[in-house]
Amino acid sequence: MELLDFARGPALQFGLYVFSFGVAFRLAALLLLPRTKDLSKARANTPGVIKASGREIIRRMWPQPAYAEATRFTTINGYIFHLGLAIIVFGGTPHILFLKGLLGISWPGLPTNIINGVAVITFLSLIAALVHRLQSPVLKAISTANDYTTWIVTMLPVVTGLLAVSHLGWRYETLLGVHILSIAVFLVWFPFGKLMHAFLIFLARGETGTHLAHRGAQL
Amino acid sequence: MREHNTLGQTLQERGISRRAFLKYASYLATLMALPPSASRVIAEEMAKAHRQSVIWLSFQECTGCTESFTRSMSPTLEDLIFDFISLDYHHTLQAVSGAAAEHAREAAMKANKGKYIVVVDGSVPLKDGGVYSTIAGITNLDMLRDTAKDAFAIVSVGTCSAFGGIPHANPNPTGAVAISEIIKDKPVINIPGCPPIPEAMTGTLAYLLSFGKLPELDASHRPLAFFGETIHDRCYRRSFYERGMFADSFDDEGARKGWCLYKVGCKGPIAYNACATLKWNGAVSFPIQSGHGCLGCSEPDFWDKGGFYKPLSAATAGLTLGVGGAALAGAAAGAAGAELVRRKKAAAANAGKKEG
Numbered sequence: 210m211e212l213l214d215f216a217r218g219p220a221l222q223f224g225l226y227v228f229s230f231g232v233a234f235r236l237a238a239l240l241l242l243p244r245t246k247d248l249s250k251a252r253a254n255t256p257g258v259i260k261a262s263g264r265e266i267i268r269r270m271w272p273q274p275a276y277a278e279a280t281r282f283t284t285i286n287g288y289i290f291h292l293g294l295a296i297i298v299f300g301g302t303p304h305i306l307f308l309k310g311l312l313g314i315s316w317p318g319l320p321t322n323i324i325n326g327v328a329v330i331t332f333l334s335l336i337a338a339l340v341h342r343l344q345s346p347v348l349k350a351i352s353t354a355n356d357y358t359t360w361i362v363t364m365l366p367v368v369t370g371l372l373a374v375s376h377l378g379w380r381y382e383t384l385l386g387v388h389i390l391s392i393a394v395f396l397v398w399f400p401f402g403k404l405m406h407a408f409l410i411f412l413a414r415g416e417t418g419t420h421l422a423h424r425g426a427q428l
Numbered sequence: 429m430r431e432h433n434t435l436g437q438t439l440q441e442r443g444i445s446r447r448a449f450l451k452y453a454s455y456l457a458t459l460m461a462l463p464p465s466a467s468r469v470i471a472e473e474m475a476k477a478h479r480q481s482v483i484w485l486s487f488q489e490c491t492g493c494t495e496s497f498t499r500s501m502s503p504t505l506e507d508l509i510f511d512f513i514s515l516d517y518h519h520t521l522q523a524v525s526g527a528a529a530e531h532a533r534e535a536a537m538k539a540n541k542g543k544y545i546v547v548v549d550g551s552v553p554l555k556d557g558g559v560y561s562t563i564a565g566i567t568n569l570d571m572l573r574d575t576a577k578d579a580f581a582i583v584s585v586g587t588c589s590a591f592g593g594i595p596h597a598n599p600n601p602t603g604a605v606a607i608s609e610i611i612k613d614k615p616v617i618n619i620p621g622c623p624p625i626p627e628a629m630t631g632t633l634a635y636l637l638s639f640g641k642l643p644e645l646d647a648s649h650r651p652l653a654f655f656g657e658t659i660h661d662r663c664y665r666r667s668f669y670e671r672g673m674f675a676d677s678f679d680d681e682g683a684r685k686g687w688c689l690y691k692v693g694c695k696g697p698i699a700y701n702a703c704a705t706l707k708w709n710g711a712v713s714f715p716i717q718s719g720h721g722c723l724g725c726s727e728p729d730f731w732d733k734g735g736f737y738k739p740l741s742a743a744t745a746g747l748t749l750g751v752g753g754a755a756l757a758g759a760a761a762g763a764a765g766a767e768l769v770r771r772k773k774a775a776a777a778n779a780g781k782k783e784g
Binding site for chain 2: 211213214217218219221222225226227229230231232233234235236237238239240241242243302303304306307309310311313317318319320321322381382385
């Protein structure tokens with residue numbers, strides 16, 4: 210069995226199984242945990258859970274004016290690589306075909322050159338995120354192996370994908386095999402590292418919004 | 429043609445001018461991406477060369493490679509090159525000759541010891557002592573070992589002999605293997621394809637005749653001149669791939685307009701062959717030009733790459749059920765974990781009440 214056959218077959222299969230098991234495990238464990246009942250009385254005119262959650266999720270999409278300058282780079286750079294990753298994953302035709310094999314649905318893809326351009330921007334943005342993390346004393350102090358591992362497993366598919374479409378280094382089939390393997394690694398790490406924020410971020414912000422609204426905060 | 433004629437003399441007898449022969453040498457040199465000076469060397473060496481003894485062994489195969497070879501639309505001059513080769517044994521063409529054919533093979537081996545070329549099409553079955561394919565009561569394995577031991581080089585023609593091909597496909601009931609897995613002490617050149625392009629076969633043999641050495645090969649022992657680039661790299665539909673214009677099926681508008689066939693399973697990006705440049709049937713067409721994706725037939729295990737119509741980027745294993753099952757198992761495990769916490773919490777609360 211060649212590398213590409215292994216990557217497209219057992220490796221991807223293992224990655225997806227671990228991903229779906231892990232995500233379902235973490236979500237179920239978190240959502241079904243017993244909660245301590247809030248015995249305090251809600252303030253007057255407290256919005257409902259959906260309204261409070263929704264408002265908080267939207268409010269946190271952009272930093273408050275007091276923090277805008279201090280967090281400008283993190284916010285803008287964060288949007289760049291997150292949107293970049295989304296465009297690559299959901300706009301690249303080979304990726305759409307992969308998702309179609311999994312989900313049974315597909316949509317039109319973007320031209321290869323646009324995907325390549327977005328991938329280069331995403332690559333540079335991820336590099337900038339790492340440099341910023343290493344240069345900021347506070348960020349550096351609170352960073353753990355989890356953060357760096359998450360950065361590496363996110364960066365690997367971007368780099369190997371760019372190398373594969375550019376035919377740089379090894380032969381195309383080897384690069385494609387390495388690219389798919391890097392995605393398998395990404396999927397295995399996803400539920401157990403900080404990548405899980407993709408599922409948890411809106412739950413956490415919604416929950417925060419509900420708590421704050423209960424206590425009378427104007428969201 | 430007299431047995432001891434050189435190619436130059438043979439060509440003269442047939443009325444082929446030196447100019448035409450030089451043109452043919454240039455064609456061969458261009459075909460194999462050799463420097464301009466090589467065409468003169470080819471012409472000179474081939475003109476001086478004597479008949480090259482070739483023993484052609486046909487093992488576990490469908491005869492498609494021989495069909496491709498004998499029905500080549502190549503220039504007539506190229507046919508002369510094959511007149512020039514002494515095809516001392518060809519199992520398929522000599523099948524009716526019986527024992528006489530086997531004697532011819534043995535005689536050719538004795539007379540040209542260390543100089544003859546063995547061309548093999550078909551894989552070799554190893555299971556159960558190799559009984560699944562025999563010729564004149566001799567297993568393919570024994571015949572190959574016996575014939576190859578005094579050969580100058582082995583040329584594996586077709587994907588079956590180069591990589592095991594269709595007989596090697598899962599579940600490989602006969603234990604079929606490629607020639608290179610058996611012959612380790614002789615140079616083996618692979619010219620894969622199902623069937624291979626005639627010019628790749630004739631060009632490689634002409635190179636061996638002209639230079640007396642092996643052409644430059646890739647990691648899979650394929651001549652780089654013919655297998656150095658992918659079908660995708662030379663495909664005339666490549667621009668549609670770059671622009672994101674694909675046929676979604678074989679009868680939609682994209683297919684009618686000749687857009688890229690990646691979505692319908694084309695393996696061009698991983699298939700190294702010269703179909704897109706040399707083409708077939710006298711350079712008339714090739715599979716993609718006829719509207720069908722490349723099967724990647726010149727690659728190892730092309731039959732077992734998850735299906736001809738499955739896109740290259742799709743997973744080869746059936747995943748939907750497994751992924752759903754894994755998610756259910758994960759949710760159950762998570763719920764069990766939460767329940768465990770709930771019980772611990774309840775036990776702690778009860779213990780607190782008792783103490784209170």
